[in-house]
Amino acid sequence: MVEATAPVADTMTVYHCDSWVSRLSAAEDAAIQEAVSELWAYAAVPAETVGGAALVTAPVAMPRALPFAEQARRAADALGGALGGKPIDAAVVHAHVGLLGGIPALRNMRPDARLFVTEHATFLDRMLAEPDGRAGYAEVLAACEAFFVVGDELRQQLAEAFPEHEAKLKLIANPIDFDVPRAEPVTELRRWLFVGGLIERKGVRWLLEAFAACRADDPSLTLTVVGTGELNGWLTERAAELGVADAITLTGALAPEQALELMREHDLLVHPSRYETFGVVIIEALAAGMPVLITRSGGPEQTLAGIEADAGELVEIEDAPDALIAGYQRLRGRFPSGLDQAHARAVLADRYGYGAVARSHQAAWFASSYSGQTR
Known part of the structure; x- marks a missing residue:
């Protein structure tokens, strides 16, 4: 987002509240909070980041399982410490996610600054379920000029929770880089790629079972899995049971640049998620010139509207690999x-x-008033 939008502003500074997460007792937490606060003065020294923007990173001591509102409060305190108690020196402040970014922005911006927010969190429902979290969203929505969401499902959740602020809810896209072409076009759909967390919501179990079934018909198929998570051990064990371990490469977590390079080297993105608010990895794969085999998980139906057949194959969500297997067969057939x-x-x-998203932000940030709706 920064790389895409920095060129439309005279200057841009990114304030990143970096959560240092661990399991702590109350006494340990208090001691670490005090120690971390000593680092905030050093955090105020900016580094250069993408798009010519400056980056200030403020560490936040964050024990596991804190309520979301408390996480936001700690981030706000850390940002205030990095700023030395002074407000953010900007006429426009844009917060990334409504609570964990919105509250720190609101607590540390100038009284005359205009606040904008982007929300894409798949766990929005969990934040709204906490009374203090819901109150935090209400406060941010009341203060902001516009509250951007990346998909209709998020907008519906927020509109139902805060009907009085529905007019502020606007659609705006996640930016994707389309500037790096693929060296060679895809000629066969044999090298499968998955990029995402190895968690239940991402459909990793269906992915492996479907791959094994499809490879039984075509032993040349391979699968590269990029990511880490709670199902990593299961994936290794089940692949061995299915006899496909030699055809699967588990890379673990990779830097975004490495993941994008793999997209330009593989033939097919398979992404059987149960729920996506947008689905950045799907658009990144198509930008890299790779077809997709994906589930109708919310975001993709919206982002690929009108070009589903051109992009690949969308299948229904099932608690079994059958839909993926049939979808692959259809896709390979055409x-x-x-x-x-x-x-x-x-x-x-x-x-x-990048250009489209930057223009949308520019129209919002620097107009005398903003009431538009954009993608």
């Missing part, structure tokens, strides 16, 4: 003539490319 990757990529670049 590849390549039944897809139009160039058209899908062009449409998505117009919707979610």
Whole structure:
């Protein structure tokens, strides 16, 4: 987001409240909070980051399982410490996520500054379920000029919770880089790629079972899994049971640049998630020139509206691999003539490319008043 939008501002500074998470007793937590606060003065020295923006990183001592509102309060205190008690010196402040970014921004901005917020959290419902979390969202919504969401499902959740602020809820896209072309076009759908957390919500179990079934018909298939999570051990054990361990590469967590490079080297993104507010990795894969086999998990139906068949195959969510297996067979049967990757990529670049998203932010941030709705 910073890389995309920094060029439309004269100056941009990113304040990152970096959570240092661990399991602590109350006494340990108090001691570490005091020690971490001594670092805030050093955090005030900015470093250069993408797009020519400056980056200030403030450490936040964050025991596990804190209520969301308490996490936001600690982040606000850390930001205030990094600022030396002075307000953020900017006429426009944009917070990333409504509670954990919005509260620190609101507590540390100038009285005359205009506040904007972007929300994309898949766990929004959990934050709103906490009374203090819900109160924090209400405070941020009341203070902000516009509250951007990346998909209709998030907007619906917030509109139902805060109908009095519905007019402030606007659609705006996550920006995707479309500038790095693929060296060679995809010619076969044999090298599968998954990028995401190895957790239940991402459909990792379905992915492995579907891959094993499809590989039984075509032993040339391979699967690269990028990410880490609670199902890492299960994935290794189950792959061995299914006899496909030699065809699977587990990379663990990778830097974004490395993951994007793998997208330009593989043939097919398989992403069987149960729920996505937007689905950045799906658009990144298509930007990298790779077809997708994905579930109708919320965000993709919206982001790929009108180009589903050109982009790949969307299947229904099931508690079994059958839909993925059938979807792969259909996709392989109509590849390549039944897809139009160039058209899908062009449409998505117009919707979610850096230029499009930057113009949307510029129109919001620097207009005398803002009432538009944009993607």
